[in-house]
Structures are given as C-alpha cells and as structure tokens.
Amino acid sequence: MTAHPIKHLIEAADRAISAQDFETLMAFYADDATLVVRPGLNAHGKDQILQAFHRIAEHFKHGLDVTQGEMQVLEGGDTALVIMETLLHSPEADGSTTETRRRATYVFRKYPDGQWLCVVDNSYGTDLLTQV
C-alpha cells in the first residue's frame, strides 16, 4: 500500500523543524493556519507561526529533533484529520536527551490545485482538554 501523501509532508515538515529550516517549514502551512504553541496559546497565520517556531527552537536550546510514530489519516470533504504519534527528542544540560511522546492531531486541507496544506496543527491532541 502506498503511504498517504500527507505522511511525506509531515515527515518533511518534521525534518525542517529538526534542521531549524523554518522558511521551508512555512510552505507546509496555509496562510490562515492555526498552531497550538502550548495549551491555551495559539498562533494564527504564518507570521505568528514562524515567530512561535523560533521561540520553540530557543526553548529547546536549538536541539529539538522530531520524528513520527504510528499514524492514521481520515479524509472527508477535501480535508484530512491526521492522528499521529509525535516523538520529540530534546537535549538536557547534562548532555542527555529527553524523549516526549505526544498523540498529535493535525488538520490538512486539499486546495483546488491539489496541494495539501496544514490548517490546524495541534500536537497536544485530546490532552488539550485537561491542560488548559
């Protein structure tokens, strides 16, 4: 079975995050996308999302590495709900690495030119309900 095209997009976006190549990263988002920076704080639009990724990179001391676990894609109405395990590896002061596993929820939208773009990026998944 061929992997869903969105799988490749997410892998490429996560590589861009790990490489801190935020210009490349922004190409995966719609102009009016929303990113959950942390529960209760959302970034709207590419300017805010770009700023948020710079702050996130600083927070993780420019050592964040993002990879993907299990994934499900549910398509309907030219949108796709992606449920996936996201693994964050971040450096600690003592040289060790902390791994954080999140069950993320992303919404992608298929635009008339056939391109899928991320419109809602919520890496906290349903944990959002308890953490606000």
Next chain:
Amino acid sequence: MTAHPIKHLIEAADRAISAQDFETLMAFYADDATLVVRPGLNAHGKDQILQAFHRIAEHFKHGLDVTQGEMQVLEGGDTALVIMETLLHSPEADGSTTETRRRATYVFRKYPDGQWLCVVDNSYGTDLLTQV
C-alpha cells in the same frame, strides 16, 4: 463569551442521535463526510453514515443518549478541529445505564454559504492509534 456556533451544531446533532432522528442528523454532515464507526471501520458519504447510525442504534438497543463535556475549537483555513468530551449513556439488560466517556475529534468545514458542516467524525480521538 458567546459559544462557538459549532457547539450548538454538535448539541443539536447529539440530540438527534439520542432521538434517533437520523434524517435531521444527516443535515449536519457534508455529502462526502467520513464517520469512524469503530476503529478500523469508516463510513464514507451520507448513505453509509445513515446506515451506520441505524446499526449503532440497534447495537445500543435504541437507548443511546449522547451528551457533551468539555470542548475546544481550533479554527484554521475555513476548517475547525473540535476536541471534546462525549458522554454515551446506554441501557443494560438489567435496567442500569452504562456511561462511556470518549475524547472525540471532529473536523468541520465552513462552506462558501457560511454554513459549518461536519467532514470528519472520529469519536475515538487519539485512541484510534491503539485500537486498530
């Protein structure tokens, strides 16, 4: 603060499920919506979704009652990701009621006429990853 219009739609849809008024219920879905019937089994389009709700009603012996808990709406790109607690009350053979709490994920899309319709209905939320 005024509640998000989608909150009222979900409340009305859940009332229609509880009343087994599936004709009314179908008006909340886009023609090409997807419903996760159970992990691994999806219904696509209104015909399949309608059939699925009839089977779900039978499964719960026509006694299913659905209400809503906490809710978060994340809007981006004329779509909305809804994260919400869904409470299912279903009758048991001994006359008691079983309550099941799920953390659901729904995607709504705002169509050019301003109407929000459900395009992905996944009441299993991120539990979908472990249950398939």
